[in-house]
């Protein structure tokens with residue numbers, strides 16, 4: 064029996080695969096490498112010394128997807144595969160709806176065919192939209208403000224309708240706040256294609272001299288130092304949240320139960336920059352520019368429900384997030400460089 068992890072070679076996927084292997088699970092991964100590299104698979108093996116099966120495929124390819132289910136006895140699915148850049152989604156909405164929604168529907172139909180009705184879904188705090196009240200709890204109003212966030216919210220609604228149609232399903236959407244950092248080994252981390260959209264990979268590339276300076280998107284927000292506040296969460300803590308969610312869906316509980324994965328503590332952009340300067344001993348030059356459309360002033364989680372019902376809470380603080388992100392940057396200035404060639408039958 065095994066757990067299927069879709070998008071298993073991505074930033075979240077790789078760290079989740081490591082923690083699932085460390086927890087003793089047999090795992091099967093698939094990925095289309097649209098935002099990751101085959102070298103990640105070798106690194107997962109390197110840091111765990113445990114093998115797993117991998118399939119290179121796009122989840123919309125029904126024929127290849129069926130091979131995964133027919134060749135493996137899948138217990139449950141951790142569904143991470145998806146496009147996730149807010150800005151890109153505004154310019155290419157159909158790409159996001161086709162990949163994220165049609166891809167998920169294809170996956171769920173295959174799960175139904177093979178009687179696999181346990182699902183942990185990678186959702187996002189973006190489903191809370193332009194919230195005012197913080198900390199944000201799971202019963203806050205859901206309202207997406209961009210195609211990426213709408214795709215996540217629509218998938219949550221599809222999953223709720225699926226459960227209404229078949230009460231055997233056990234589904235946990237995990238609403239990520241801001242995943243950052245890297246595996247403590249320095250061998251796995253975030254390596255975005257092109258210029259980073261998110262704050263911390265941008266900061267580390269400025270600190271490493273790959274980029275000239277930071278642009279701070281607005282310092283006139285109603286916050287103590289005027290810059291945006293977010294709930295940054297170490298990617299390893301996030302990965303361990305998936306292990307707890309799998310335990311829950313495997314326990315026999317049915318229904319659709321969403322959980323916030325956040326620390327419950329917010330940090331501003333300037334606090335993050337100053338923390339990185341302290342950690343790295345580098346000066347992070349920045350300019351204050353216009354606010355970024357769609358940004359909210361303050362966003363951080365109420366993580367109580369996950370603590371009470373999943374037995375999960377974040378343990379790594381902001382300093383460890385920055386230290387691990389910096390170690391990854393220093394050890395891998397050009398990301399996952401490797402001559403590793405994926406063999407089709409790689410196990």
Ligand code: WQD
Pocket residue numbers: 147149187188189239240241242260261262263265277278279280281290291292293332355358
């Ligand atoms: C954080 C803060 C920016 C870059 C997004 C998605 C979310 C999730 C994480 C996928 C904000 C400021 C950033 C920069 C800056 N993605 N900033 N200069 O927007 O909170 O969340 O990424 O799951 O769904 O919405 O993250 O890292 O882009 O921004 O000043 O160059 O840093 O304004 O206040 P965000 P972020």
